Amino acid sequence: MSDQSAALTPRHIPDRLDSPFKRAAKSWETLLLAVAIAIAIANSLASPYFLDPWNLSDATFNFTEKAILALAMTFVIITGEIDLSVASIIALASTAMGAAAEVGAGTPVLFLVGLGVGLGCGVFNGFLVARLGLPAIVATIGTMSLYRGIAYVVLGDQVYKNYPADFAVFGQGYAFWIFSIEFVTFLGLAVVASIVLHKTIFGRQVYAVGNNALAASFSGVKVRRIKFIVFLMTGVAAGLASVMLTSRLGSTRPSIAVGWELDAVTMAVLGGVGINGGTGNILGVVIAAFVMGLVTFGLGLLNVPGIVMSIFMGLMLILVIALPLVVQRINNRRRVAR
Amino acid sequence: MNAMPSTDTPTTEPILKMTGISKTFPGVKALSDVALELRPGHVTALIGENGAGKSTLVKILTGIYQPDGGNIEIDGKKVDLPTAEAAQDLGITAIHQETVLFDELTVAENIYIGHQPRNRYGLIDWAAMHARAAAILHGIDAPISTRTRLKDLSIAQRHLVAIARALSIDARIVIMDEPTAALSYKEVEELFGIIDRLKKAGKAILFISHKFEEVWQICEYFAVFRDGRQVGAGRLDEVSHNDLVKLMVGRDVTQAFPKLPAEIGDVVLKVDGYCHPTEFDQVSLELRRGEILGLYGLVGAGRSEFCQALFGVTHPSAGTVTLSGKPITVRSPSDAIDAGIVYVPEERGRHGAITAMSIVSNISLPSLKVTSRRNFLRMAEEFDLARKYAERLDLRAASLSQPVGTLSGGNQQKVVIGKWLATLPKVIILDEPTKGIDIGSKAAVHAFMSQLAVEGLAVIMVSSEIPEILGMSDRVIVMREGRMAGVFEREGLTPEALVRAATGNKEAAA
Known part of the structure; x- marks a missing residue:
C-alpha cells in the first residue's frame, strides 16, 4: 500500500476525489428533491386545483412556521442535542402577546414581546443544558411542560383575541404577488441559516461539537457556548413562529401549536439531519419542509382527514429514512458475498 | 506427527494451522495467501506495520470475518469459523488492543x-x-x-x-492484540508473568506487538506480515533483530529514535508548585526552547493529568504557569491554544481527532480564525493549510476530504500533530505520541519531534516506553503517585534509574 521510495519527496494529496457533480448525484438532497417533484406531479394529476398559484400560496402557510422551527432545530440536532420545548415556547410567547394586547400594546411591542419571550425561554433551556449539563431531552421535556403549563395557568379555558388590526400583517400579509410575508421570511431565514451553518466558524464548530464534543473541546472549541447559542436560536425561532401563528389565527389559546416540536424534528430528520448529531445540512431541511408541505396540501385537496394525514406522514418518514439504509445493506451484502 | 524436533519442548506440533488465507475488501486486498501456525505452550509473535493485515487475520480467527479462500485446521481437522460463537466454542479467544468490555457491568x-x-x-x-x-x-x-x-x-x-x-x-488459543500498548513497564512485567503461566498451561498464544524488546522477551516463534502477505516465519532464536525489522518494513531502519542535536534556548515555560486535589501534587518544571522534556512514570502516576491541567482541561488547585516570562492563567483549552500551549492527547479517537470529519476540517479546526475572514470560512485557505502540514508530516491519504477515521493509527496521529503545528505553538505536549502505531510511522513521528525541537519549539513528551524516553529526551522527569520522583539529564541515564524512580524503592511491594 505504501510506497517507500516516494517518501523523500512530499506527495501531493488532492483536495477531494469526487467531482462536485458526482457528490451531488449521490446526495440525500437529490433524492429528496426527486421525491418532492414526484409528489408535485402526483398532486397535479390528482387534483386540477393544485397548480393554481393562489392555492399553492395558501399551501405555504401550513408549513412555513414549522419550517422556521426546523431551521433552528437543525442546528440543535447537529450539535447532538434536541429541543422539545419549541411548541410550548410558541404557546407561552403567544400568551404573553395576548396579555400585552389586552392592556393595549401596539403591534411593534407585541412583536418584541413575542421574540423576547422566545429568547428568554431559549436562554433558560441553554442554561439548563450548557451550564448545568442536563441531558437536553430531559431538560426540554421539563421546560415543554413548564412553558405550556404557565400558558394554561394564565389563560385557563379563555381566549385572547384583542389583537390590533395591523398585527395581522405577520401571518396574513403578502410581500409581493402570491408570496406571503411568512414565506418570504422563511426563505430569507433559510439562506441566513445556510450561510451561518456552512460558511462560518460557528457553523463548523457546531458540526465539530456534534461529531465529538470531547475532541472539539480539546481543539479549543467552546462547547458550552456553542450549545448555549443553539438553544437560544431555537428559542428566538419559536418566538418568531409564535408571532406569525398568533397573527395568522388572530387569537391565542393555551393549546396553540400542540405537537409542533415533533413536526419540526421530523422535518429536520427527513431533511437528512442525523439524529445522533454531526451530520445534515440546511438545503435538505428546506426541501424536506416542501415535501411535507406538498404532502399535506395534496392530501388536503383530496379531502383526506387530518388524522389519516398524520398516519401518512409517519409512514413517509419511516419509508424515506429506511429506504437508503435497506439499499445500502443489500449493497454491502452483495459485496461481502463476492 | 512422530518427527519430533530436536528441542527440549515435548510438543511443538501446531494446534492451529492456517494456510492460503485470502481476504479482499472493496478496493483492498487485505490478505493474500497467508499462512500461520500456533503451537501449544508457545508464544508466536505476529509482527507487521499497521495495515499489514494483522487485524484482519485476527478477525478471521475469531469468526468476525470470513476468508475468501484458504484452510483453517485445528488439531489437524479442517474447521469453519462462521461466527464469533463458533470460534469461541473451538477455544479461540482474543484480547484486543482497546479491550471491548462493558463499563457499567x-x-x-x-x-x-x-x-x-x-x-x-x-x-x-x-x-x-x-x-x-x-x-x-x-x-x-x-x-x-x-x-x-x-x-x-x-x-x-x-x-x-x-x-x-x-x-x-x-480457551486453548489466546490472541493478544497489542496488550501492552497502554501498560507501563511494571504492568508489562506482570502481564508477562501471566503469559508464562498460560504457556505452562499449554495454551497457544498469538502475540501481536509493535515492541521488539517484548517480542524477544516472551516469544519463541514469529510470523511477519507485510502488505497482506506473510513474508517470513520461524523460530525467533534463528533470526536477529535486524532481520525482523528488514522483513517487516522491507528496508533498513537506521535508527528508531533519532534525536537531532538542537540548540537549547531560553526558558519558555515555567511551572511552579502545580497541584491538583486528587491527581498530582507540587509539580514544578522549566522547559527551554529546542528542548524535549520526557515525562516518565507508571500509568496512573499523574503525568497525563498534569499535562491536561496545563492545557486547561482540568483545573489545578494551586501553582503558577509562566510562558515566555509572563504569568498566564489557563481556564480552558482555548486559553492554552491562544497562549501557545497545545496538547496531543493519548486517546486519538476520543480526544485527539474528530474521526468522522475530514482531514482538512480536523487540521483547520483550531486555526479557523486564521483561515477565515471575519468569521466566514475560506475553504481554499483551509485546504492550503491542511496540505502544507500533511505534506510536511508525510501523511498518507487519498484526499484531504477523507474522514480521519479511515486512516491508519499513525496517519491519524499525523493529522492531530499537524492540527497543532498549524497553530504555530510555543510548547507542544505529546502524550504517548507513538502508542499503537507501526515502526515506520513511529520513526517518522520521532524524526519530526526532533525537527520541531531544532526549529525552536519546546516539547514535553509523556511516554511509557523507556527506549523512546531515553532516545528522545534532553531531560527526563519521573513521576510517581502524582509527585515528582526525580529529574534526570540525558547523559548517563540508564533504564534502571528510570524504573527505580518510577516504582519507588520497594519494587516487589505495591
Missing part, C-alpha cells in the same frame, strides 16, 4: 458475559459466578474485586479482566 459480569453460570431454574447463579471469577482472578494474581464496576478500573486492570475472561471460556 461488574468485573464478574464482564468475565462471564454470554456464558453465565446457571442454577437449576435456568437463572443466573450469581454466587457461582462471583466465586469462579474470583478464583480465576486469584489464579492470575489480579487483586480486583469481582463486584467492582469496570469503569472504575485502570486500563491495566481491564486487561487483566479480559485475560480472566479468556481463561473463563477455557
Whole structure:
C-alpha cells in the first residue's frame, strides 16, 4: 500500500476525489428533491386545483412556521442535542402577546414581546443544558411542560383575541404577488441559516461539537457556548413562529401549536439531519419542509382527514429514512458475498 | 506427527494451522495467501506495520470475518469459523488492543458475559459466578474485586479482566492484540508473568506487538506480515533483530529514535508548585526552547493529568504557569491554544481527532480564525493549510476530504500533530505520541519531534516506553503517585534509574 521510495519527496494529496457533480448525484438532497417533484406531479394529476398559484400560496402557510422551527432545530440536532420545548415556547410567547394586547400594546411591542419571550425561554433551556449539563431531552421535556403549563395557568379555558388590526400583517400579509410575508421570511431565514451553518466558524464548530464534543473541546472549541447559542436560536425561532401563528389565527389559546416540536424534528430528520448529531445540512431541511408541505396540501385537496394525514406522514418518514439504509445493506451484502 | 524436533519442548506440533488465507475488501486486498501456525505452550509473535493485515487475520480467527479462500485446521481437522460463537466454542479467544468490555457491568459480569453460570431454574447463579471469577482472578494474581464496576478500573486492570475472561471460556488459543500498548513497564512485567503461566498451561498464544524488546522477551516463534502477505516465519532464536525489522518494513531502519542535536534556548515555560486535589501534587518544571522534556512514570502516576491541567482541561488547585516570562492563567483549552500551549492527547479517537470529519476540517479546526475572514470560512485557505502540514508530516491519504477515521493509527496521529503545528505553538505536549502505531510511522513521528525541537519549539513528551524516553529526551522527569520522583539529564541515564524512580524503592511491594 505504501510506497517507500516516494517518501523523500512530499506527495501531493488532492483536495477531494469526487467531482462536485458526482457528490451531488449521490446526495440525500437529490433524492429528496426527486421525491418532492414526484409528489408535485402526483398532486397535479390528482387534483386540477393544485397548480393554481393562489392555492399553492395558501399551501405555504401550513408549513412555513414549522419550517422556521426546523431551521433552528437543525442546528440543535447537529450539535447532538434536541429541543422539545419549541411548541410550548410558541404557546407561552403567544400568551404573553395576548396579555400585552389586552392592556393595549401596539403591534411593534407585541412583536418584541413575542421574540423576547422566545429568547428568554431559549436562554433558560441553554442554561439548563450548557451550564448545568442536563441531558437536553430531559431538560426540554421539563421546560415543554413548564412553558405550556404557565400558558394554561394564565389563560385557563379563555381566549385572547384583542389583537390590533395591523398585527395581522405577520401571518396574513403578502410581500409581493402570491408570496406571503411568512414565506418570504422563511426563505430569507433559510439562506441566513445556510450561510451561518456552512460558511462560518460557528457553523463548523457546531458540526465539530456534534461529531465529538470531547475532541472539539480539546481543539479549543467552546462547547458550552456553542450549545448555549443553539438553544437560544431555537428559542428566538419559536418566538418568531409564535408571532406569525398568533397573527395568522388572530387569537391565542393555551393549546396553540400542540405537537409542533415533533413536526419540526421530523422535518429536520427527513431533511437528512442525523439524529445522533454531526451530520445534515440546511438545503435538505428546506426541501424536506416542501415535501411535507406538498404532502399535506395534496392530501388536503383530496379531502383526506387530518388524522389519516398524520398516519401518512409517519409512514413517509419511516419509508424515506429506511429506504437508503435497506439499499445500502443489500449493497454491502452483495459485496461481502463476492 | 512422530518427527519430533530436536528441542527440549515435548510438543511443538501446531494446534492451529492456517494456510492460503485470502481476504479482499472493496478496493483492498487485505490478505493474500497467508499462512500461520500456533503451537501449544508457545508464544508466536505476529509482527507487521499497521495495515499489514494483522487485524484482519485476527478477525478471521475469531469468526468476525470470513476468508475468501484458504484452510483453517485445528488439531489437524479442517474447521469453519462462521461466527464469533463458533470460534469461541473451538477455544479461540482474543484480547484486543482497546479491550471491548462493558463499563457499567461488574468485573464478574464482564468475565462471564454470554456464558453465565446457571442454577437449576435456568437463572443466573450469581454466587457461582462471583466465586469462579474470583478464583480465576486469584489464579492470575489480579487483586480486583469481582463486584467492582469496570469503569472504575485502570486500563491495566481491564486487561487483566479480559485475560480472566479468556481463561473463563477455557480457551486453548489466546490472541493478544497489542496488550501492552497502554501498560507501563511494571504492568508489562506482570502481564508477562501471566503469559508464562498460560504457556505452562499449554495454551497457544498469538502475540501481536509493535515492541521488539517484548517480542524477544516472551516469544519463541514469529510470523511477519507485510502488505497482506506473510513474508517470513520461524523460530525467533534463528533470526536477529535486524532481520525482523528488514522483513517487516522491507528496508533498513537506521535508527528508531533519532534525536537531532538542537540548540537549547531560553526558558519558555515555567511551572511552579502545580497541584491538583486528587491527581498530582507540587509539580514544578522549566522547559527551554529546542528542548524535549520526557515525562516518565507508571500509568496512573499523574503525568497525563498534569499535562491536561496545563492545557486547561482540568483545573489545578494551586501553582503558577509562566510562558515566555509572563504569568498566564489557563481556564480552558482555548486559553492554552491562544497562549501557545497545545496538547496531543493519548486517546486519538476520543480526544485527539474528530474521526468522522475530514482531514482538512480536523487540521483547520483550531486555526479557523486564521483561515477565515471575519468569521466566514475560506475553504481554499483551509485546504492550503491542511496540505502544507500533511505534506510536511508525510501523511498518507487519498484526499484531504477523507474522514480521519479511515486512516491508519499513525496517519491519524499525523493529522492531530499537524492540527497543532498549524497553530504555530510555543510548547507542544505529546502524550504517548507513538502508542499503537507501526515502526515506520513511529520513526517518522520521532524524526519530526526532533525537527520541531531544532526549529525552536519546546516539547514535553509523556511516554511509557523507556527506549523512546531515553532516545528522545534532553531531560527526563519521573513521576510517581502524582509527585515528582526525580529529574534526570540525558547523559548517563540508564533504564534502571528510570524504573527505580518510577516504582519507588520497594519494587516487589505495591
